Amino acid sequence: MRLLGPKDAQALADLEAAVFDDPWDAEKFSGLLGKDRFFAAGAFDGQALCAYLTAYNLAGELEIVNVAVASALRGRGIGRELLRFCLRQSRLLGVNRVVLEVRSGNTPARALYAGCGFTQAGLRRRYYADSGEDALILEWTADGTG
Numbered sequence: 159m160r161l162l163g164p165k166d167a168q169a170l171a172d173l174e175a176a177v178f179d180d181p182w183d184a185e186k187f188s189g190l191l192g193k194d195r196f197f198a199a200g201a202f203d204g205q206a207l208c209a210y211l212t213a214y215n216l217a218g219e220l221e222i223v224n225v226a227v228a229s230a231l232r233g234r235g236i237g238r239e240l241l242r243f244c245l246r247q248s249r250l251l252g253v254n255r256v257v258l259e260v261r262s263g264n265t266p267a268r269a270l271y272a273g274c275g276f277t278q279a280g281l282r283r284r285y286y287a288d289s290g291e292d293a294l295i296l297e298w299t300a301d302g303t304g
């Protein structure tokens with residue numbers, strides 16, 4: 159488990175494309191990885207990237223863009239270990255609040271975030287046009303009140 163840098167752009171783009179419908183490409187990632195305003199960490203299966211978390215780091219607040227584990231390796235605690243690693247790392251960077259959006263029907267993701275101390279801070283009704291699902295805004299705070 160480690161922070162990702164520019165050399166990880168292709169592996170990150172490949173894994174993102176395997177999981178999400180509207181992935182960022184390697185060029186987009188290489189322009190962001192290593193920049194102060196961007197945060198990315200990954201877990202590895204041998205040499206291969208098997209999970210990642212990407213976020214914007216803005217004014218002491220982390221806004222998670224995506225979290226994903228390779229489909230064959232889900233349900234083994236990798237997502238939880240990665241998210242905990244990211245929360246520890248972000249504290250070292252002076253981050254006090256982490257926010258994200260999650261689909262109301264995404265049970266695995268909601269379980270992951272709840273288990274790591276995230277709580278609901280808001281709701282956007284019928285936010286996702288494809289499914290009509292609500293978006294939950296979740297937050298985690300370094301002082302533990304989130």
Ligand SMILES: CC(C)(COP(=O)(O)OP(=O)(O)OC[C@H]1O[C@@H](n2cnc3c(N)ncnc32)[C@H](O)[C@@H]1OP(=O)(O)O)[C@@H](O)C(=O)NCCC(=O)NCCS
Nearest residue numbers: 225226227232233234235236237238260266267269270273
């Ligand atoms: C969400 C995701 C990252 C979770 O990663 P994971 O490695 O499978 O999760 P873990 O094995 O670490 O499990 C974390 C928690 O979620 C729970 N969980 C995992 N899969 C679950 C499932 N299918 N149903 C219900 N709960 C589930 C686990 O029981 C665990 O809860 P606990 O901490 O209370 O024990 C993974 O499912 C994924 O990549 N999903 C597709 C991408 C996605 O939806 N990302 C989130 C976008 S907001």
